[in-house]
Amino acid sequence: MGRNTRKRSKTTGGKVMAAAAALTLGAGGLVVVNVYASAHESSGGNAVKRSSQGSSQGGTGQAAASEASTIDCPDVGNGLRQVPDQARAEVDKQLALLDTQISEAYQRLRSSTRALQQDGNFANNAIMGPLKDKRVATIDRIATAMGRAGDRPQGLESLAACTLRASGNQSDTGGNQSDTGDDQNGGQAGNGPVAADFVDITTVQPNVTAPRMSQEASRGTFATQCGVNENKLYNSDNVIVAPGVDNGAHHTHDYIGNQANDAFASNDDFAAGETSCQNQGDKSSYYWPVLRLQDGTEEFDAQQQGGGAEGNTGRILTASEVTLEYVGNPGGKVVAMPKFLRIITGDAKAFTNGTANANAAWSCTGFEDRQLTDKYPVCPEGSSLVRTSKFQSCWDGQNIDSANHRSHVAFADPATGACPGGFKAIPQLVQRLVYDVDAPSLNDNGRSSPFYAVDGFPEQMHKPITDHGDFVNVFDEQLMNEMVQCINTGRQCQ
Template identity: 85%
Template sequence: MGRNTRKRSKSRGGKVIAAAAALMLGAGGLVVVNVYASAHETSGGNTVKRSSPGGTGQASASNASTIGCPDVGSRLQQVPGQARAEVDKQLALLDSQISEAYQRLRSSTRAIQQDSDFADNAIMGPLKDKRVATLDRIALAIGRAGDRPRGLESLAACTLRAAGNQSDVGNGPVAADFVDITTVRPNVTAPRVSRKASRGAFTTQCGVNEDKLYNTDNVIVAPGVDNGAHHTHDYVGNQANDAFADNDDFAGGETTCRNQGDKSSYYWPVLRLQDGTEEFDAEQQGGGAEGNTGKILTASEVTLDYVGNANSKVVAMPKFLRIITGDAKAFTNGTANANAAWSCTGFEDRQVTDKYPVCPEGSSLVRTSTFQSCWDGRNTDSANHRAHVAFADPKTGACPRGFKAIPQLVQRLVYDVDAPSLNDDGRSSPFYAVDGFPEQMHQPITDHGDFVNVFDERLMNRMVKCINTGRRCR
């Protein structure tokens, strides 16, 4: 089994769920859950999303709850370059504070039942105090290099939020988080294609992480911070990626891609079978210590395609462009940046976002991440890691004003995994779940992908030419 491989200094050398109850193997043991006592239902075959846990009501601490906090990073539109490192460090600290508070919430069930004020006094109050101090440090760091932001203190308070179908003991998923893919109506559409469209495609082959390179860092969101992701990532392409990698490290790194001109880094949260397996990270932060447990599954197939724009030709991506698609905190943040797409082979004309699909016999699980395909023409990253790129209009393919169309990365991961189901003896086969921040409770809507462009100029130009002339190239 691979290890949490990272270098720490710049001097580094299918079946259908068909019963009313199922047994879940959660972090706290076997938990009985009710499949039909759920806000998840289907209407005419389409998945109906449950209400977002971002509502204003305070959840009863004695019921299944999670912790929802305002996402500070997404609010920071302007951060001076001199302040970026300190701000990233403090944003990562906010994530650690939420993780620690959530773990205490999970371990305090009895105290909460005995004292209705325990959660507020012992968990939520101290969490707010820590966030106030951290937000003040963020404001100070920005103020030293520019205008000090106002109103950050309003983002300090967090709430206990009802966690939907989650049990009081486990941290997800449960049977109601799965849907039979055959009951979902086709829902995948494509934009209208104009005569100016770029119709070609370029495919890069980078393996499936056969070398089992894992770590719990996120060099885009939390550079220089150990365990900045609070969950484990798979990596293909560039092998130098960890929290401390800079552009020089990426440029000099080895790559698993067949074409050595592609040293890009492609990474995503691992998928695990919740079968009780103790992986190498069973006792580590980011792994079992933060609720990410079970056997790590390696994709049987990874497809990395770059496609064109339905409305125009594309231009080359700048080297070291960083893109995040989806939202690792969508369960508490809401769906504004959610981009999860789950499906099954043979049924990829239908996708679900807030459910895990149950695939029929002979069909495999599919995770698809579609990356932003419009670039502001100037920046390789931005303060909130989103503003420098955008999605094209879903109907016309047009980029927002001031943005240029670039090749769009479409990442497709296939897993040969048996779907959870009830066996004849009434016991359930294990659930699978995506790794995530502990308070996100392994919800499928939190799936996401990360990309750092390290194509050499010659290969990038070849990609652009192939796409713009309507050819398919490798």
């Protein structure tokens, strides 16, 4: 659990920014997005409404402030397609600062219930306005850093304004609201989850279909055994999204495989690192947000940023089983992944970003033909909880990463296996985590046992749709080639 203080790694990138739309505080009142309805509903389809008590300067008003209980900011990182190499370190640093600013503003919102009730303009004047000012300055530093190395991007300033939005979390305790808002928001930490985030898996209809395999399909599989994090390697860093930044994830990760992974790990550190994988030719890093049982347990990070100080509380659950399997492509052969390729599947901010990059899949043993994206399953007796992450299986053939950490990889067409133009099929990592955890028994009054929840950014309310996984490929060349040959020839290997 110690923190490595090595210098940050160098990463690569390029030069273009894509436009993105911003949600703003309008003159007529605060725009508040309604409760998240479905994991399959696009963010653009959400209904909006305006506070009837908003001030003429765009203040919140008591009704809006009490209903809207999380903070929704445009994701600047998603809007960056390429960044000049010389600017990458500064841009990464400033993007991480934007996340910290949102986290701090959200924590201020949570601790201000009484002030919100007494002053209809408090949220705008004391929280949202200062947040926007900080974001304007930070986004300007991003644009300046990029401008020094190339063309200064235009339009980034439109991403500065944030909104309050309805979390959908209602009281499940029936008690009076506290100053921290715990009863209103639900969950051990006061920021989720709530009873409505859970569903009985036996009531879900089967929804999984297998892709149709062509004659050219690569049907083999390659499994690697890397343990379940018996070493208890945890930190709240994210070397892919926020290299060189302590607590860049604002939540705690489990790590298996490469044991050198922290915010400061370079490719050389990964290459020299030890691995928990049985086959020592696999030094890849596999990591994901921890799952916690909100039973009041004070973990090692109970008072730390990334842990209890940011709403991630309770007993960390270690998976009873972790399966890492690489599979082929239903439409053709696969090629080797480049060493140090980085892939993120899912979106840690999907509750506020919308579903474009969401890829959560929750289920129960014995019911894995039923996958949930926006609900946690309540498993029947004798059945265990399952988290499955399928990673992107198409690569652009050139880059091991991209400025938004997505553009260099893509998902294959689910029906045909076809990759986008210019992309090549690579082995697809399928990660399956099994937990022996008693799900809450739900009734009309909420719960009768503790909730479990995935760690996340505090403003994401521990919603199940925010589940995600991270991977850095550190297979040695010989073993990677063996994997490709195994998959392409239809064998089952490990």
